Amino acid sequence: MANQQQRPSREQRKLQSRRAKQRHRKPWEPNGDKAREIAIAYFLRMHGPRLANGCEEWQGPVSKDGYGFFNIGTRKYSAHRFGYQYHHRVKLRTEQHVCHACDNRKCISLEHLWIGSHQDNMRDMIAKGRAAWQKKRGVSAILAEVQELDERVSALASMPRLVKKTAPAVPAESLPA
Numbered sequence: 001m002a003n004q005q006q007r008p009s010r011e012q013r014k015l016q017s018r019r020a021k022q023r024h025r026k027p028w029e030p031n032g033d034k035a036r037e038i039a040i041a042y043f044l045r046m047h048g049p050r051l052a053n054g055c056e057e058w059q060g061p062v063s064k065d066g067y068g069f070f071n072i073g074t075r076k077y078s079a080h081r082f083g084y085q086y087h088h089r090v091k092l093r094t095e096q097h098v099c100h101a102c103d104n105r106k107c108i109s110l111e112h113l114w115i116g117s118h119q120d121n122m123r124d125m126i127a128k129g130r131a132a133w134q135k136k137r138g139v140s141a142i143l144a145e146v147q148e149l150d151e152r153v154s155a156l157a158s159m160p161r162l163v164k165k166t167a168p169a170v171p172a173e174s175l176p177a
């Protein structure tokens with residue numbers, strides 16, 4: 001009885017702290033870290049139902065660029081990245097990107113997420129034609145511009161006199177000799 005009231009020995013405390021550190025290396029498991037437990041609970045609550053196309057959309061906040069995220073304390077979590085790590089029980093390195101096979105940035109379905117490098121992600125984006133620069137000047141936008149120019153050119157060609165009339169007259173003395 002007296003033993004139970006004693007403080008743990010130095011060795012026991014060392015072991016405890018080592019175990020705590022080991023637990024800390026597995027962020028996908030509830031480990032007594034309150035913030036982590038809250039994060040997992042919140043993530044599971046915001047997990048949307050499976051849609052017809054197989055996507056499972058994040059129901060929580062969405063960032064400006066369309067990805068699901070959430071904040072616990074001072075930490076910001078990316079929803080699809082957190083989900084991948086939580087369900088696969090892995091800790092991803094910074095250079096490992098969680099990419100979407102379905103192109104739906106809100107999607108957190110495990111079947112639609114894959115791991116790639118930054119290059120993989122960019123290549124995939126370009127293949128799908130959703131890179132920012134492509135979005136700005138997509139093929140359809142360029143074609144529309146060309147068509148508009150064509151129409152203007154043919155409109156001008158059909159009224160050459162009007163063009164001549166409205167062109168400003170150049171005074172003879174300003175012309176080079």
Ligand SMILES: [Zn+2]
Nearest residue numbers: 055102107112
């Ligand atoms: Zn999806």
